[in-house]
Amino acid sequence: xxxxxxxxxxxxxxxxxxLLGAETAIDGRVTLPKTHAAPVMxxxxxxxxxxxxxxTNPPLAVVYxxxxxxxxxxxxxxxxxxxxxxxxxxxxxxxxGTRVEFPNYDDTYHxxxxxxxxxxxxxxxxxxxxxPVPSVLFDTPGLVVLRCDIHEHMRGLILVLATPHFVxxxxxxxxxxxGLPAGRYTLKxxxxxxxxxxxxxxxxxGATLHVDFP
Amino acid sequence: xxxxxxxxxxxxxxxxxxxxxxxxxxVTAVTALALFFSQRNVATNVKRDLEREFQxxxxxxxxxxxxxxxxxxxxxxxxxxxxxxxxxxxxxALDLLYPSARDELVDVMDGGQQESWEPVAHAFHxxxxxxxxxxxxxxxxxxxxxxxxLRPAEEAQLALRTAPDQPQTGYLRRNAGAAGETVDExxxxxxxxxxxxxxxAALVLGFKPIALPAKSATPxxxxxxxxQGLLHLPASSxxxxxxxxKRLTQELAAADHAEHSFPIEVGGSPSLLFYLRLNPGxxxxxxxxxxxxxxxxxxxxxxxxLWQFSGAGAVLLLGAFIASHILSRRxxxxxxxxxxxxxxNRTQRQRAEAELELTHEELQRSARFSADxxxxxxxxxxxxxxxxxxxxxxxxxxGEVREEVATxxxxxxxxxxxxxxxxxxxxxxxxxxxxxxxxxxxxHLIAGWxxxxxxxxxxxxxxxxxxxxxxxxxxxxxxxxxxxxxNLLENARKYNRPGGRIRIGIKVEDGWAVLVIGNTxxxxxxSAQEHIFQRFHRGVIGENLPGHGLxxxxxxxxxxxxxxxxxxxxxxxxxxxFEARFRLAPPTPxxxxxxx
Numbered sequence: 001x002x003x004x005x006x007x008x009x010x011x012x013x014x015x016x017x018x019l020l021g022a023e024t025a026i027d028g029r030v031t032l033p034k035t036h037a038a039p040v041m042x043x044x045x046x047x048x049x050x051x052x053x054x055x056t057n058p059p060l061a062v063v064y065x066x067x068x069x070x071x072x073x074x075x076x077x078x079x080x081x082x083x084x085x086x087x088x089x090x091x092x093x094x095x096x097g098t099r100v101e102f103p104n105y106d107d108t109y110h111x112x113x114x115x116x117x118x119x120x121x122x123x124x125x126x127x128x129x130x131x132p133v134p135s136v137l138f139d140t141p142g143l144v145v146l147r148c149d150i151h152e153h154m155r156g157l158i159l160v161l162a163t164p165h166f167v168x169x170x171x172x173x174x175x176x177x178x179g180l181p182a183g184r185y186t187l188k189x190x191x192x193x194x195x196x197x198x199x200x201x202x203x204x205x206g207a208t209l210h211v212d213f214p
Numbered sequence: 215x216x217x218x219x220x221x222x223x224x225x226x227x228x229x230x231x232x233x234x235x236x237x238x239x240x241v242t243a244v245t246a247l248a249l250f251f252s253q254r255n256v257a258t259n260v261k262r263d264l265e266r267e268f269q270x271x272x273x274x275x276x277x278x279x280x281x282x283x284x285x286x287x288x289x290x291x292x293x294x295x296x297x298x299x300x301x302x303x304x305x306x307a308l309d310l311l312y313p314s315a316r317d318e319l320v321d322v323m324d325g326g327q328q329e330s331w332e333p334v335a336h337a338f339h340x341x342x343x344x345x346x347x348x349x350x351x352x353x354x355x356x357x358x359x360x361x362x363x364l365r366p367a368e369e370a371q372l373a374l375r376t377a378p379d380q381p382q383t384g385y386l387r388r389n390a391g392a393a394g395e396t397v398d399e400x401x402x403x404x405x406x407x408x409x410x411x412x413x414x415a416a417l418v419l420g421f422k423p424i425a426l427p428a429k430s431a432t433p434x435x436x437x438x439x440x441x442q443g444l445l446h447l448p449a450s451s452x453x454x455x456x457x458x459x460k461r462l463t464q465e466l467a468a469a470d471h472a473e474h475s476f477p478i479e480v481g482g483s484p485s486l487l488f489y490l491r492l493n494p495g496x497x498x499x500x501x502x503x504x505x506x507x508x509x510x511x512x513x514x515x516x517x518x519x520l521w522q523f524s525g526a527g528a529v530l531l532l533g534a535f536i537a538s539h540i541l542s543r544r545x546x547x548x549x550x551x552x553x554x555x556x557x558x559n560r561t562q563r564q565r566a567e568a569e570l571e572l573t574h575e576e577l578q579r580s581a582r583f584s585a586d587x588x589x590x591x592x593x594x595x596x597x598x599x600x601x602x603x604x605x606x607x608x609x610x611x612x613g614e615v616r617e618e619v620a621t622x623x624x625x626x627x628x629x630x631x632x633x634x635x636x637x638x639x640x641x642x643x644x645x646x647x648x649x650x651x652x653x654x655x656x657x658h659l660i661a662g663w664x665x666x667x668x669x670x671x672x673x674x675x676x677x678x679x680x681x682x683x684x685x686x687x688x689x690x691x692x693x694x695x696x697x698x699x700x701n702l703l704e705n706a707r708k709y710n711r712p713g714g715r716i717r718i719g720i721k722v723e724d725g726w727a728v729l730v731i732g733n734t735x736x737x738x739x740x741s742a743q744e745h746i747f748q749r750f751h752r753g754v755i756g757e758n759l760p761g762h763g764l765x766x767x768x769x770x771x772x773x774x775x776x777x778x779x780x781x782x783x784x785x786x787x788x789x790x791x792f793e794a795r796f797r798l799a800p801p802t803p804x805x806x807x808x809x810x
Contacts, residue, residue: 113297113298113301114301114305115298115301115302115305115307115310116305116306116307117305117306117307120307120310145301145304145305147297147298147300147301148297149296149297149298150297151297152295152296152297152300154297
């Protein structure tokens, strides 16, 4: 009942929006892999490795639009903090050229580094009061695995994308991308370090396209 | 004592020799057995001692190895916890693996400088290390300065089928240039993911092999390592090594013992080779610790033992020889004596038999002669008497001549009597006289004789005393019993003195009838007493008396024929007494005829 109502509302919004602001958007749902873990109540995510594949637990996906459109200058620095011996957020998509800061909110040292081919860096040991906050500029698209040299269980993922249009789904896999240009593009859904789904899309001005993965 | 017959000697000698040989065989066998067992015991002891030593040395070896394993395992656990190692392995940054591990492993590498360190500490310093990826392949470092140089072929030997989940031990043969060939102990430690619990990689470290204690209890012991058909035995020559490696390879191919030993010749001297699998169950090729202990010492001991035992055996043998000699002597004495005695007995018996035969023949001959002579004499005597009696019956003879002729006739009677006695004796001598025993009444016979005596003139005026029952039946034959009585009674009358006595008594006792006939008169001299029963013997006092010296002899022979006897009871002063014993006749219901 609720679902129908929501669909109706969405449809209405889709019909009304061009009239309101003429926004071009994509919404839809990514079917996320089932997780065997109990529902996470505290919304605390972690990066898991299974057979060398990194993914979030519970699963999340990043949906982004790739195409030949002019890139806007990268936005302001983003942050991946370290809090309670974990990266917050676990999974951060950024546009290439974005600087990411790694503030330490714990009482202990952290040593964030990455051996990922996309970006190798080593921030060294630092505490919460380190100023300026250590940061890294991610200029090459790709997946960066964040690690802490001191706390080997800590994992974080930064997905560097060559697009400003990206969004992280909710726990159910729902997403909505707004402010898109019209034209023919490719819509991609990153599921884990090995799996990225792609779908060609044609966007019309002021229309909302509905795409479900897969 | 007769001379020892020569035939006895060889038998005894052979008996003695056999005894001696048997004893010497026993002694030799005992010595040989004792020698054999003690030799074997020595050999076993030596082997056991060496085995214990080998195991002791290897125990030390193993304990060092275990400590090393434990230390390395801890090191690898630490490595596995290292984010950089994981990052390098998981984030496709293998080029960063060795730099990431370098800091961690810098103290593991000895840098070739700590050769002089004490061995236990030295045992923890690697000569090289490499990483294996999750498939067991070697991750080649970009720069081997920090990780220890390895030739590509050597490096390739470190690869395993898969990343191990347990520590693996192997041995790597390396060509160290001028220093020759060396063997490095290789330990592959798994790097277990802290997340998945699966081995994601392995760290392979190469160590200088743990050297066995330099001061071995057995001088001359050499030790080495066998792996992949080749033997690393620095202390031996090339040729020995090749032979040993070949032999070991055969042994290991024949039976896959984890631990074993076998005797072998090394450089011409017998040795005992022990080997023990160093890496049981390893993914690396099997390797064996090989220890060769020279047995020269043990052999010398065995040789000494051989001499000692041979000496003891010889002394024992000598002792046994003497003992057996004495013993055989002592044992053989009774046997010898027995043999001699039996020989003597045999000889004596043979002689006695021969003599008996001779005597028998002589006896037969003399008896036959007597019988022949008697027969031959009887006829002329009869003819002579008949002639004389005819002469006497004639009228032509004067009274004086007639007297003479009458005496001659009487002499012919005497001659006949002698001939008859001789005939009887000769028959008895020849054993031809047999009694037909029947009950004979002695009293009746005596009475008959007394009647006859009464008819004769009695110039001596003899008194007769009798003391006997009414009848005494003895076993005998009347005509011969009569002869005995006649002889005895005639003698009692003949050898009496004038006015003397004759006493006749019969006593019955214990189945015997004892007839005693005594008479007065000169005693028989003591010297003559034992001869009176011999033939043709006559008492010295009776030279002028009738008789022919056969009577007593005949009487005794006849008495013995009656299964009785006759003896001189006494003869002293004025009294001579003969005693004749007869067997009483068994009582019969029918009363024997007195007149018979």
